[in-house]
Amino acid sequence: MHCTREVTKDIIWVGGNDRRLALFENLFPIPDGVSYNSYVILDEKTAVMDTVDASITRQFIENVEHALGGRKLDYLVINHMEPDHCATIGELLRIHPELTLVGNEKTFRLISQFYDIDMEGRTLAVKEGDTLCLGKHTLHFVFAPMVHWPEVMMAYEESEKILFAADAFGSFGAHNGALFSDEVADAKAELPEMRRYYGNIVGKYGPQVQAVLKKAAGLDIAVICPLHGLIWRGDFGWVLEAYDKWSKYEPEEKSVVVFYASMYGDTQNAAEILAGMLAQEGVKGIRVYDVSKTHVSYLISEVFRCSHLVMAAPTYNNGLYPAMENLLTDMAALNLQNRTVGLIANGSWAPQSGKIMDAKLSAMKNMRVLDGTVTLRSSLKEEQTEELAALCRQIVESL
Ligand SMILES: Cc1cc2nc3c(=O)[nH]c(=O)nc-3n(C[C@H](O)[C@H](O)[C@H](O)COP(=O)(O)O)c2cc1C
CATH class of the missing domain: 3.60.15.10 (Ribonuclease Z/Hydroxyacylglutathione hydrolase-like)
Incomplete structure (x- = not known):
């Protein structure tokens, strides 16, 4: 019929x-x-x-x-x-x-x-x-x-x-x-x-x-x-x-999307604390994603939506955690540009993920990586929360 x-x-x-x-x-x-x-x-x-x-x-x-x-x-x-x-x-x-x-x-x-x-x-x-x-x-x-x-x-x-x-x-x-x-x-x-x-x-x-x-x-x-x-x-x-x-690769919203990768939960912990700080500072429309869980196509859509990104990932075999690497590769392939990014890195003996994410983002057009990447050595310690707060302030000031 x-x-x-x-x-x-x-x-x-x-x-x-x-x-x-x-x-x-x-x-x-x-x-x-x-x-x-x-x-x-x-x-x-x-x-x-x-x-x-x-x-x-x-x-x-x-x-x-x-x-x-x-x-x-x-x-x-x-x-x-x-x-x-x-x-x-x-x-x-x-x-x-x-x-x-x-x-x-x-x-x-x-x-x-x-x-x-x-x-x-x-x-x-x-x-x-x-x-x-x-x-x-x-x-x-x-x-x-x-x-x-x-x-x-x-x-x-x-x-x-x-x-x-x-x-x-x-x-x-x-x-x-x-x-x-x-x-x-x-x-x-x-x-x-x-x-x-x-x-x-x-x-x-x-x-x-x-x-x-x-x-x-x-x-x-x-x-x-x-x-x-x-x-x-x-x-x-x-x-x-x-x-x-x-x-035009212009964001739809002045807002922050937080992407984290985490095996044991410590990188996630830092990402969640930063997201909470941002919300407390009045940032609206924040979304937090586990890049291993959410299909990369949804993450790409969020990059198109938001002016600011937070990317948080552990070091993996002297490289970047694969699911985060996949997101960054896709962003580069799709010509994404004009975003401001804050980074959280992690590693238990020789953290590399911050440097790698910075290099990948810097190879894209008009990606501003904020100073003060927060680097964890396994887990966030009380004395490092000020570093997270400083990253939060930089994000809020540049929104
Ligand atoms: C397979 C594997 C490879 C890893 N490679 C590295 C490495 O090369 N350098 C490093 O510093 N840590 C390495 N790590 C340790 C993790 O990066 C580290 O424990 C981190 O704190 C995990 O964060 P999470 O709690 O968010 O999962 C590796 C861990 C695994 C499981």
């Missing part, structure tokens, strides 16, 4: 949800599942805007066929060639051999790399600024290279002011009945999962996101249709503002 929704009278959502998948990209936990959005445009010509992941092929095909109501399919517009959005191209072509694939040069190269599809005479290559007229609806192609793949483009439909935004403005999480941002009780409750999606998947490409935001600023957008998550309708200015901040 089909499960579709009208975005407008002529534009039908034909996507679906997957709540069984544990790890998105076999990497990121998705406790609330994930949605794959796809859209049919009905006009003198018909078009499907991207397809979906293989896991929901059956639902997708039923949805598309219902939306088309027996009409032939003229175009499949491929804004993004990642397999979670293009796995069903072959299936659509088998059912609608007459359809034309709309993409750019890079799109078609990727199709032939992933699949054995005979594209001879079945493609329409578009360039930046090209249009495709479907009747009353006209698609304007806006290229978004490396947001977050090289072939990515967006399509702006001028008559209904709809931006088909590829992976931009998307989120983890399956739909809970509500498809539109104005159908949920509090759309801003989506922010943490949007940030985790952005930070981990698109976060490395801040300058490219800035470039596309500048192009989008010139468009009159009433609705944003991303490939994952809610369709943005009504008051979504805050989504654009969040994207603007994240892509």
Whole structure:
């Protein structure tokens, strides 16, 4: 049975949800599942805007066929060639051999790399600024290279002011009945999962996101249709503002996130005491994480949120405790920058973790490591609490 929704009278959502998948990209936990959005445009010509992941092929095909109501399919517009959005191209072509694939040069190269599809005479290559007229609806192609793949483009439909935004403005999480941002009780409750999606998947490409935001600023957008998550309708200015901040690597909040690694609890103890001191000084929004326990994708999201970080870790085999090393490696890979960091190190015979964390952070752009790393020799002693208090003061003064 089909499960579709009208975005407008002529534009039908034909996507679906997957709540069984544990790890998105076999990497990121998705406790609330994930949605794959796809859209049919009905006009003198018909078009499907991207397809979906293989896991929901059956639902997708039923949805598309219902939306088309027996009409032939003229175009499949491929804004993004990642397999979670293009796995069903072959299936659509088998059912609608007459359809034309709309993409750019890079799109078609990727199709032939992933699949054995005979594209001879079945493609329409578009360039930046090209249009495709479907009747009353006209698609304007806006290229978004490396947001977050090289072939990515967006399509702006001028008559209904709809931006088909590829992976931009998307989120983890399956739909809970509500498809539109104005159908949920509090759309801003989506922010943490949007940030985790952005930070981990698109976060490395801040300058490219800035470039596309500048192009989008010139468009009159009433609705944003991303490939994952809610369709943005009504008051979504805050989504654009969040994207603007994240892509400039500006923190969302003047606040502190405390990351600690600990085997026997002593590094944790110092981190908890510092977090308490910060709260006592009036710092709001503090969150404390055990980096061994919380998946790194959530930690990355918190780095995007906070202006200040505390990183506390023991020395391990003359190196840095692996879970903290993993977080720092991910931060560097995602191009994270512009944060202020306080450090707590630990070691029972030759503490190295402070030096290593400092070096890794200093290799990133505009990371200010505060003086006065607190170095424990196994556990925090009464006489060292003043060092922690001094680190707390430095953090508060620089907030
Ligand atoms: C496998 C292993 C390797 C370690 N390597 C070092 C080391 O190279 N240098 C050092 O000073 N301490 C080393 N330590 C000791 C811990 O860093 C130290 O006991 C620390 O206080 C543990 O902090 P925690 O209580 O937060 O777990 C090592 C501990 C383990 C289990």
